[in-house]
Amino acid sequence: MLRVAVPNKGTLSGPASEMLAEAGYRQRHEARDLILIDPVNEVEFFFLRPKDIPIYVGSGELDLGITGRDLALDSGAPVEDRLSLGFGGSTFRYAAPADREWTIGDLAGKRVATSYPRLVQDDLAGHGVEAEVIRLDGAVEISIQLGVAEAIGDVVGSGRTLRQNNLVAFGEPICQSEAVLIQRAASTGSDNEKWKAQLTARLQGVVFAQQYMMIDYDCPRSLLDAAVDLTPGLESPTVAPLAEEGWVAVRAMVARKEVNHTMDALAELGAKAVLASDIRSCRL
Numbered sequence: 192m193l194r195v196a197v198p199n200k201g202t203l204s205g206p207a208s209e210m211l212a213e214a215g216y217r218q219r220h221e222a223r224d225l226i227l228i229d230p231v232n233e234v235e236f237f238f239l240r241p242k243d244i245p246i247y248v249g250s251g252e253l254d255l256g257i258t259g260r261d262l263a264l265d266s267g268a269p270v271e272d273r274l275s276l277g278f279g280g281s282t283f284r285y286a287a288p289a290d291r292e293w294t295i296g297d298l299a300g301k302r303v304a305t306s307y308p309r310l311v312q313d314d315l316a317g318h319g320v321e322a323e324v325i326r327l328d329g330a331v332e333i334s335i336q337l338g339v340a341e342a343i344g345d346v347v348g349s350g351r352t353l354r355q356n357n358l359v360a361f362g363e364p365i366c367q368s369e370a371v372l373i374q375r376a377a378s379t380g381s382d383n384e385k386w387k388a389q390l391t392a393r394l395q396g397v398v399f400a401q402q403y404m405m406i407d408y409d410c411p412r413s414l415l416d417a418a419v420d421l422t423p424g425l426e427s428p429t430v431a432p433l434a435e436e437g438w439v440a441v442r443a444m445v446a447r448k449e450v451n452h453t454m455d456a457l458a459e460l461g462a463k464a465v466l467a468s469d470i471r472s473c474r475l
């Protein structure tokens with residue numbers, strides 16, 4: 192059986208389980224369950240803290256795991272990304288009180304509070320800055336007003352928490368993160384590779400399906416070249432004759448974020464019955 196780690200709590204937990212369910216795997220119904228066996232797909236799922244997942248996967252105890260790229264980096268465990276999953280996006284940044292301008296060099300000799308001490312320590316060392324890293328478990332944004340640090344290193348999503356606490360981000364982002372499927376470093380091709388590749392391909396199918404939509408439309412054959420320029424598809428579009436002389440039906444995948452723009456352009460060109468539909472999963 193393949194042994195796979197899934198976040199049991201936090202931001203990544205819900206979307207990770209939903210993506211696995213969409214890919215055809217059994218998922219838990221009870222939020223306290225820690226182990227779940229999917230006998231049909233021969234996978235055993237372990238529901239663990241996302242911070243701990245790189246440790247289990249890096250040790251080789253578990254074959255694959257879903258966690259954040261920032262958490263994997265911070266763990267220092269020997270793991271590598273196998274697949275980016277397209278959810279849980281965030282930026283890891285330094286921030287400090289908004290009443291003055293900051294550079295990373297200004298952190299020298301200061302205290303920097305964070306829940307990601309290795310990530311921050313490594314980044315400071317990379318900049319040649321010596322600062323004291325204060326390890327906290329959460330609510331890091333309040334640590335400055337409570338007097339334990341002069342700056343922080345933390346996850347920024349919408350930026351709302353920084354603004355609420357009158358902090359500004361500064362310096363280059365330390366890390367652009369999202370949820371990733373990880374495996375032990377240099378383990379492609381080892382035990383279970385066939386099953387790891389299968390789970391990866393199924394998740395990849397869902398990731399692609401979420402990034403694309405299927406467009407169908409009818410158009411006069413005389414406009415086909417121009418229409419195909421608008422919807423080239425991944426390989427090339429499917430074109431089929433319609434019962435009505437001189438008309439064709441066209442079907443192509445379009446990036447989800449471009450779909451409305453493409454539909455407008457097709458309608459303007461003279462296409463009719465332009466439909467966009469969701470794709471549940473695919474293999475490209």
Ligand SMILES: Nc1ncnc2c1ncn2[C@@H]1O[C@H](COP(=O)(O)OP(=O)(O)OP(=O)(O)O)[C@@H](O)[C@H]1O
Pocket residue numbers: 200201202203241242258259260261262279280281282329346347348349368369
């Ligand atoms: N707005 C966000 N806040 C926190 N983490 C986020 C956010 N957006 C994405 N993430 C990602 O979620 C992961 C952190 O998940 P984790 O479960 O450790 O913390 P959490 O979601 O803040 O939950 P909690 O703090 O309640 O334990 C990181 O990979 C982080 O980049």
Ligand SMILES: O=P(O)(O)OC[C@H]1O[C@H](OP(=O)(O)OP(=O)(O)O)[C@H](O)[C@@H]1O
Pocket residue numbers: 328329330331332345346347348349350351352353
């Ligand atoms: O940019 P934003 O959209 O405001 O999100 C970022 C904030 O969300 C997370 O905190 P969380 O709510 O998980 O609390 P925690 O600090 O206790 O982990 C994170 O640690 C930041 O504080």
Ligand SMILES: [Mg+2]
Pocket residue numbers: 329
């Ligand atoms: Mg948190």
